[in-house]
Amino acid sequence: MNIGNSQWLAQETLRTHFATVRRQTLALTAGLSAEDCLLQSMPEASPVKWHLAHTTWFFETFVLARARADFRPYDESWRALFNSYYLGIGEPHARAQRGLLSRPSLQEVRTWRMHTDSLMQALLSTPQAPDLLELIALGLQHEQQHQELLLTDLKHHFWCNPLRPVYHAPPVGQATAPVPPTPPLQFAEQAGGLAELGHSGAGFGSVNEGFAFDNERPLHRIWLQPFALATRPVSNGEYLAFMRDGGYRRAALWLSDGWEAQQRAGWQAPLYWFRRDGQWWQFTLEGERPVRMEEPVCHVSHYEADAYARWAGARLPTEAEWEHAALESGTGVPAVEATRHPAPVREGDPQFFGAVWQWTQSAYLPYPGFRTSPGAVGEYNGKFMSGQMVLRGSSCATPTGHARASYRNFFAPGARWQFSGIRLARDVPVG
Amino acid sequence: MNIGNSQWLAQETLRTHFATVRRQTLALTAGLSAEDCLLQSMPEASPVKWHLAHTTWFFETFVLARARADFRPYDESWRALFNSYYLGIGEPHARAQRGLLSRPSLQEVRTWRMHTDSLMQALLSTPQAPDLLELIALGLQHEQQHQELLLTDLKHHFWCNPLRPVYHAPPVGQATAPVPPTPPLQFAEQAGGLAELGHSGAGFGSVNEGFAFDNERPLHRIWLQPFALATRPVSNGEYLAFMRDGGYRRAALWLSDGWEAQQRAGWQAPLYWFRRDGQWWQFTLEGERPVRMEEPVCHVSHYEADAYARWAGARLPTEAEWEHAALESGTGVPAVEATRHPAPVREGDPQFFGAVWQWTQSAYLPYPGFRTSPGAVGEYNGKFMSGQMVLRGSSCATPTGHARASYRNFFAPGARWQFSGIRLARDVPVG
Amino acid sequence: MNIGNSQWLAQETLRTHFATVRRQTLALTAGLSAEDCLLQSMPEASPVKWHLAHTTWFFETFVLARARADFRPYDESWRALFNSYYLGIGEPHARAQRGLLSRPSLQEVRTWRMHTDSLMQALLSTPQAPDLLELIALGLQHEQQHQELLLTDLKHHFWCNPLRPVYHAPPVGQATAPVPPTPPLQFAEQAGGLAELGHSGAGFGSVNEGFAFDNERPLHRIWLQPFALATRPVSNGEYLAFMRDGGYRRAALWLSDGWEAQQRAGWQAPLYWFRRDGQWWQFTLEGERPVRMEEPVCHVSHYEADAYARWAGARLPTEAEWEHAALESGTGVPAVEATRHPAPVREGDPQFFGAVWQWTQSAYLPYPGFRTSPGAVGEYNGKFMSGQMVLRGSSCATPTGHARASYRNFFAPGARWQFSGIRLARDVPVG
C-alpha cells in the first residue's frame, strides 16, 4: 500500500502508542499473584487475567483476523472464552464464570499477549489502510478502558477477602502530608442557549488524535436552559453530613427505584466505607484508612448521588450541561494530566477530570444521528443504550490520555464499584 | 370565600366533571363479579376493587383531609391499605398483596365511594380555594389514569385463567365488518430547528381546562434535528413479517437488556398472542379471536418496539419529535375523540391518539426546570424518573378527555401489558 | 350386581357417610363471602373455593368416570383446573395460580357439588363393586383432609390481611372461662422390644370401618428401644421460656437447615404470634387474643420443635414410638372425639388427639412392603416420600372420625401454617 508521509508518521505514532498502552496494562498487574488474577467477586467484575486475555482477544479478533490472509487464532477455543459480549463473533463464555478459568494459566495468557504484540508490531511495520488503523486505535482505547476496569474490579475482589489485601503500599510520608481544606462549594452560572454537543470525529477518529467513540458522535446542536454547575465535586465531609441528617432513612429524598435498591441492599454509606472504633474508615487500593473528609466522595451509586443532590437543594447536571461547562472552563481536553492515585484526592478545582467520574441525570441514549459501526465491532456501545446513566469526566484510575470532554461513560444506576462521585447543578431562573 | 362569577362557573364545571368521571369508573366494573374484582395476577397489576378504593382514597387523603376541619377518615385502617406509594402518608400495604384483601368487600368499597362522593359534592357546593380545586382536578386525572389501568390490569388477570373470561361481548355484526386494508407505511419529514416542548400550565392547570401533570412542565425550548415520522402505527401484519424473518432470534437487532429479557421470558410474539390450529390468535377484552393483520400491533415492550424498528431500518422517535409532529399535524389536542374500543382498531391516520400508546426512545426524565408539588402529592410523578421509557399518544382504553400532545406516559422497558405499540421514525440528512 | 346383605348394609352406611361428609365441607364455608373463598396467600395454601372444587373433582375423576359408561365431565376444562397433582390425569393448573380463578364462580362450584352429589347418591343406590366403594371411602377421607386444609389455609389467607378478619366469633363467655393450670410435664416409660407398626387394612380398608391410607400399610414388625414419652404436648408457656432463654439466637440448639431457615425468615416466635403493648398475642380463627400460656403451643415448624426439644434436654419421638405409646394408652382410636375448637385447648391428658399435630423425628418414608395403588390415584401418597417429616395425632381442626393411631400426616420441616405442635420423648438407658 502506498501512503503519504504524514500518514506514515501517524502510523508510526500509533505503533509507539500501541507498545506503550500494552505495556501499561501489564505493569498494572506487576505485584499480583496468579491467584489474585483469577478472582471474580461478582458477575460484573472480571478477573484480572480475563482483562489481560480479553484485550488481546480484541486485537486478534478485530484486527489480525481481518488483516492477515493466513490468519489462525492462537488457540481456537479461546475465541469464546475471552469474548465479552460480541454475539456476532459467537456465543461468549458466561460472564459469571470467568473466575472458573484456571486454564489457560496467567503465564499462558501473558505469552499470548507477547505473541499477539509481535504480530501487531509486524503489521504496523508496513503501511496499513486507514480503517484498519482506526480499529487499532479503537483497540487501544478499549484497552485503556479495561485498565481502569482492572483496577475497579480488583478493588472489589480484594474487598471480599476479610484480610483486605493491599494492592500497593502508600508512599512513605504521604499519610502525613497535610491535605488542604475543602473550599466552600460554589456554583458557576452558564447562560445556556444554542450549543453543540458531542464529537465531530469521522469514523473512529483520525487514528491518533481526535479519537472519539461512536457514542460521542455526531456533533449536534442542542438548546441549553441557563444553569449553574458546582465548582468542585462533593466531598466526603459533605456526604457525611447528608448521612448524619438521615439521608439514608428519608424516602422523600430518593427516586423510587433508588429507595428500593437501598432498602434491599441495606446501604448506609458509600461502598468500601466501614465503621471502626466509632469512626468511618474506607478500603482503598492502598489498604484501609480513615475517611479523609476533604477528598471527593467516591463509590456512590446514581441513586445516592441523586438523593444527595435533592437533600442539598440542588440536582445532578445533564450530560450536556456538564460537557458545556467543562469546555467553557478550558479543561475540555485536560491540558495537564492529573497524577494518578489509588484513590481520589483533592487537587486544584474544578476537578472535571482525574478525581471521580460524575453521575449525570442523563440516561445513556443515542445522540441524534447516531450510527453503529458495521460488523460485530458495532456491538461496542450501541446495544447498551438502555437502563444506564451517563457519567462524565474521568477518575483517579483513568489512564493518561483517555479523558476528554465528550467522553460518555455509563453504568446502571445502582452500580457503586466504579470511582463514581457527585457534581451538583442548579437551575438558573430565566431572566 | 368570595369568588368571582367566572371562577364559580369553573367550579361548577368541575363539580359536574367530578360526577361524570366517578360514574365512568363504576360503569367499567358493571359486568364484573366481586371475585373478578379481587384478582391480582402480578404485583404490577392491581385488583379492580383496589382501583375503586384507591381512587376514593385519593380524594379522601388529598382533598377532604385538607378541606374539612372536622375530617375523620371513613376507616382509619384503610388509609394504609389503599395508599399506592405515597411514603409521605405512611407505609403503604404491600403492592404484591393487594389481591389478598377480601375485606373490605366490593360492596363496602362501593359504599365508601358513594359516601366520599357525597362529601365531595357538598364541598364543591360552596366556593373553594383555587389550589384545592386544582387538587380535585388532579384527582380526576388520576382517576382517569386508573380507568385505563383497571382495564389493562383486568385483561392480564383474565388472561391467567385458562377459561379466558370475556370482559364484554363483541357487538353483533362487528366481526363481519370489513376492515379497510392498511395503507403503505410512509414517513412525513419535519424540518426541525428551535422548538418548544411541554406544557405551560401553571400549578395543576387552570382546573378544568388546560390541565397538565407536573412532569409535562415547564414549557421549554429544545433544538430538533430534521427527522421523519411514520404516518401511522406499525400493524400486526408488519410485525408478523418481523417475527417470520427471525426477529426474535437475531441478537443483532436487540438492545442488550432486551435480548436478555426476551431470552429469559421466552417471548416469541406480542403478549396475548397464541397459536391455535396453525395461526396466530389474540386474547382481547372481547375474548379470543384471530389476529387481524390491519390493526395496530399492541402489547409489545419497548425492547420489542426498538428491535422491530432496527429490523425495519428505522428507529423509535424521541418524545420531542413525537410531540412536535403531533402538534404540527393538528391533532395535538384530539378534536374529535376516538371511539373507545376493547382493542386497537384501524381508523383514519395518523392515529396519534386512540389506538395504541407509542414507545419513544426517550427515557422518562425531568424537563429542565421541573418542580414537584409540595407535600406527599409531590410523589405523584417525579420519583419514578428512573429506569422507565416514555410512551406518547393514547390508546383504545384511554378515557375521553384524557389525551393531549404533551402527555407523558411511562413504563419500564420490559412492560407489555399496557396497550403499547410502535410508531417509527427516521433521521433526515441535514441538507 | 348381586351382593350379600351385610355388604349392602355397609354400602348404605357409606352412602349416609357420603352425605354427611360432603355437607360438613360446605358448612365450613357458611360464613364466607365469594371474595374470601378466592384468596390464596401462598402457593402451598389453596383458596377455599378450590378446595370445594377439588374434592368434587376427586369423585368425578376417580369414581364417576370409572363407574358410568355414559360418563361426561361436568365441564371438560375444569378437569385440569381442579386437578391438584395427579400427572396421570394430565397437566394440572399451576398451584400458585389457583387464586386467579374468579371463574368458575363460587356459585358455579357449589352447583357442581350438588350435581355431583346427586350422581353419587344415584350410584350408591344400586349395588357397587367393592373396589369402587373403596375409592369412594378414599374420596371421603380425602375430603376430610381438605376440610382441615381449608381451615389452615384460610387462617393464613386472613392473616395476610392487616384487618385480620375473624372466621367465627368466640362463644359468649368463653373468654372468661378459667383454663385449668398446666400440670408439670412428665414422661411415661415404655419398655420397647418387638412391636408392630402400621395398619393391616387390605386395599383401601373395609370401606366404612378400618380405613387406612396406603402409606399406613402394611402392618409390620419393628424393634423398639426403651423410651419415655411426655404425657402431654408442650404448652405456650413452656415455649415462651425457650424463647426468653434465647432459643431463637443459639445456633447450637438447631439443626443446620433449621438455623438457616430461621435466620432467613426471621422467625422469633411461632407463626401467628405478634407483640402488642408489651405482650404476646396470637391470631386465631376467632380473631386476635393474648397468648394463653396453658394451651398447647401450635404453628411451629419441625425445626422449631426439634430445637425446643434439644433445649429441654429431650428429643422428638419417632413415629413408631408415638404410635406404640398411643396404642398402649388406650387412645389409639380416640374413643370419645374431642370437641373441635378454633384453636388448640387444654383438655384431659395425654392429648394424643384433638389438640395439635405432633412433629416426630421420622422422615416420611415408605414402610417395608409399601405398595401404591394402580392408576393415577396411586399418586396419592407415595410420591411425596421425600423431604418431609411425619406428624402424628390430630388437631383441633381435624374432622370427627378422621383420627387414628396409625395415621401419618406429613409436611416439609419448615412448614408452620398447620396446627402443628410438640410432644417430647427421651431415651431410657437399657437396663
Next chain:
Amino acid sequence: MNIGNSQWLAQETLRTHFATVRRQTLALTAGLSAEDCLLQSMPEASPVKWHLAHTTWFFETFVLARARADFRPYDESWRALFNSYYLGIGEPHARAQRGLLSRPSLQEVRTWRMHTDSLMQALLSTPQAPDLLELIALGLQHEQQHQELLLTDLKHHFWCNPLRPVYHAPPVGQATAPVPPTPPLQFAEQAGGLAELGHSGAGFGSVNEGFAFDNERPLHRIWLQPFALATRPVSNGEYLAFMRDGGYRRAALWLSDGWEAQQRAGWQAPLYWFRRDGQWWQFTLEGERPVRMEEPVCHVSHYEADAYARWAGARLPTEAEWEHAALESGTGVPAVEATRHPAPVREGDPQFFGAVWQWTQSAYLPYPGFRTSPGAVGEYNGKFMSGQMVLRGSSCATPTGHARASYRNFFAPGARWQFSGIRLARDVPVG
C-alpha cells in the same frame, strides 16, 4: 503422663498414620497450579486450597488449642476463614466466598500445613491422654473425607471450564485393556429378622482401630423384613436403557420433589455425560472419553436412583438392609482394598466398596440413643440430620482405610457431584 506399653504402641501407630494421611492429601494436589487450587464452581464445592487449609485448621483448633498451654494460632484471622460450619468456634467465612481468597496464597497454606504437622509430631512424641488421641484420630478421618471431597469438588470445577482440564493422564495402554462384560443382574435373598445395626465403638473409637463416627453409634437392634439385594451396582448400559425408555420424561417414575428438580434443572443424563458425534461421552478426572457401558453408573442423584429403581421394578435398599448384606457377604470391612481409580471400574462383585457410593432409601437420621460429642466438635455430624439421604459403601475416590460397613455418608437428594451410584433391592414375600 504415664501410660502403659500397649497404649504407647497405639500412639506410635497413630503418629505414623498421621504422617501418612497428611502426606496423602498433599500428594493429591501435586499436579495442580495455584490457580487450579483456588477454583470454586458452586457453594457446595470448595477450592482445593481451602481443603488443605481447613484440614490443618481442624488440628489447630480441636487438638493444638486444647493440648498446649502456650497455644497461639498460626494466624488469628485464619480461624474464621477456614472454619467450615462450627458455629461454636465463631462465625465462619461465607461458604460461597471460599473461592475469593487469593490470600493466603497456596504456598502460605502449605507452609502452615508443615508448621502444624511439626507441632503435631512433637505432641505425639510424648504420651497424651486418650481423649486427645481420639480427637486426632477423628481429625485424620476428617482429613480422609476431605481427600475425597477435594477430588469430587475439583472434578466439578474443571467441568465448568470449556477446556475440560485433565487431572491426571490415563496410564499407557489402559484404554485398550478389555473390560469384562457385565454379568446379568441378580438378587441375593436375605431372611431378615432381628439384627444389629451400627457400631459399638466407644468414644471416637479405640484410636487407631475400630474407629467410627458418632453417627454410626450406638450399635442397636432392629427388625428386618426379608429382602433381596442386587449382587452388583447398576451399570452405565443399564442406565442408558432407562434413558432410552423415556426415563427422564415419565413423571410416574419419579418422586414429586425429584420430578420438579429434574424439570427445573433439565437433567437428561447423569452429571458429566454429554453428547458428541451421536454418542454419549463422559468427563472424568482423566479427561473426556466415551461412556463405558460395563462400568457402574455414577454421578446420579437420589432422585434419579429412585426413579431408575422404580423403572426396573425394584427399589433402593434401606441402609439397614445394605449394612446387613454387606456384613453377611464378608466384605463388611473390605479385606483387600480396592485399587483406586479416577472413575468407577468393573471389578469383582459384589462391589460394596471401591466403585460408587450407593444411595439408600433411608433419610439421614439419628440412631436410637445417638449422642453428639461435647463442645464445638459435636457439630460434626448431628446437625445435618435433616433433609439428607444416606449413601453406603465407598467409591473409587475414597482413601484406603476409610471404608467400613457401618459408614454413613449423606448428601441432599439432588446432589450429583459425588461418586454416587445405584444398588437395587426388592421385597421378598413373607413365606
